[in-house]
Amino acid sequence: MPLTAYSASREMELDVDQLLTHLAHQSQHPQLPSNVAIPDAWKLAIAQDISCPSCFCQGAEVVRGTAAGAKNKRQAFFRFTTGGGNPGHHPFCDFSGNVPAGHVPENLVQFSNPKDGLSKAVRVLVCKGISLGIFHQRDIRAMREWFFHKKVGSQFVVSLDPRIVRWIAVLQRQRLWIHDGGDEALDFTPELMALPVFDAKHAARVILTNQHRALLDLLFENRIHVFQDVERITKSVEQSQSQSVFDPSILQTEFRKTLQLARFIGTSYLPISTHVKSHSWVHTPKGGRFMLAFTSLLLFVSGWDMKRAWEAFVRIAKDESAVDETLGNAIGLNPFHDFEVWPVIKFLQELPSDLLPTEKEMLEQPATLDGLVAKLRQGG
Structure with missing residues (x-):
């Protein structure tokens, strides 16, 4: 429920109090006290003139704020309800659903309220x-x-498994540690991996990179760097799962x-x-x-x-x-x-299935090194 909405006749954004002041001046009416009902003519004008700042539906009603000093203080806001031929908010509107009064969607910017x-x-x-x-x-x-x-x-509908996001991020981080070129021909035997003077974790990174080279190269070519923002990407996937x-x-x-x-x-x-x-x-x-x-x-x-x-x-x-x-x-x-x-999420979601980890791989977390080093030392 937005605190401000757009007046088509005035070509400007107004909050409830500003709108009521404009209407009072326009009709040469005294300013309405908070305990006096809004005239029906004003309500009709509001419904026809005021539109949602996000989806531009009409049929606005005003909910007036409480008087100063009231015990349960409430800000005035606009409400767009269904009925009377008005469809209410569009399903993709930032104010649809159970949105509280005063909610400001993250993509809207209140120029009137600078913070720094x-x-x-x-x-x-x-x-x-x-x-x-x-x-x-x-x-x-x-x-x-x-x-x-x-x-x-x-x-597009989000269907990406959030575990894949974290799996790819770990895999990309491991690649950063190695010199990428020429190591694919090396044979890391269990005997070599067991030597105290041998860096087994580096060998494991090389093996991981070689195993998933096609995926890593594809991500690199398309500048998809999941590891740089893995938490934000994962959170977006989890919050939007199965949603458009x-x-x-x-x-x-x-x-x-x-x-x-x-x-x-x-x-x-x-x-x-x-x-x-x-x-x-x-x-x-x-x-x-x-x-x-x-x-x-x-x-x-x-x-x-x-x-x-x-x-x-x-x-x-x-x-x-x-x-x-x-x-x-x-x-x-x-x-x-x-x-x-979102382009990253869509790109990952459309990756060929043969490049993605299996359920077993995700459960075993093969992109973490300790388990892989142990398996390699055992000849696994």
């Missing part, structure tokens, strides 16, 4: 962009709608441009770069969310043309007028939240 220096600097850029007419709140809304249709139109999820492969071009623009701004524009603390900042939830939302918006209104987007950014960066921070009261979209995880 980086997000505050991005908020200033958003306010300036709106002030200069480079983009408007309706463009932010249009981008969310564009992404929603992309998401609905490109889905967004297949982001259709947005690879847009993602590459957004990342390129975000990195360049983050290293060359001082109000941003002074808050960048690592080379991987754009991939972190705190560092990347605001910047990716801003740069993808610039590209979206520029038709995903990098040159036009850069020119728009230069106009914003050169602007020295006073900043009207109320213009930043908007919910942006980071369409690339966890973007790098």
